[in-house]
Amino acid sequence: MTARIFKPAKSAMSSGQAKSREWVLEYVNDTGREVDPLMGWTSSDDTQAQVRMRFATKEAALDYAKDHGIEAVVADPKPRKPNVRAGGYGENFATNRRGAWTH
Template identity: 45%
Template sequence: MVARIYRPAKTAMQSGKAKTHRWVLDYEPEVPRSVEPLMGYTSSSDMKSQVRLYFDTREEAIEYARRNKIPHRVEAARERKVRGASYSDNFKFDRVSPWTH
């Protein structure tokens, strides 16, 4: 079972960068999820899918995986582009893009 090491992106409900500085190690599923026929619950018999470990740095996560002989894959952290515009730029007289509504 391969572990995935990554830094999570911020959620759509976040405006700040909380909970995006730590690195996460979680396992890729070995067994696909199944739907229980009576109630329709989605379940999995894979217990490692419930494990999620947090680390302060990428190196700590890689070292943990190597120390415990866990095959792992590191995904590069993608930095978000930050626009330099402010809220007041939406109402400028010499706006570059046309007003759409």
């Protein structure tokens, strides 16, 4: 059984970093997925593919995989440039604005 260890990306729905600071160990689906002919749902016989474990550090995830005999592949995250504006959100309501504020 193989697994993938990675750090998830932040949600596209918000600018927050929730649930993106932990490392995730996720099993790779060994069997292919099948489409149910009646309902059209996608299913698989591999229940391990549903397992997703979270760890505080990459080392903890690697130690868990090693202790349980799991072959793991680590995907290191790409560094992200911080998106910080000089005035922040308050700049939208500044009284010393030089031009007209429009959307």
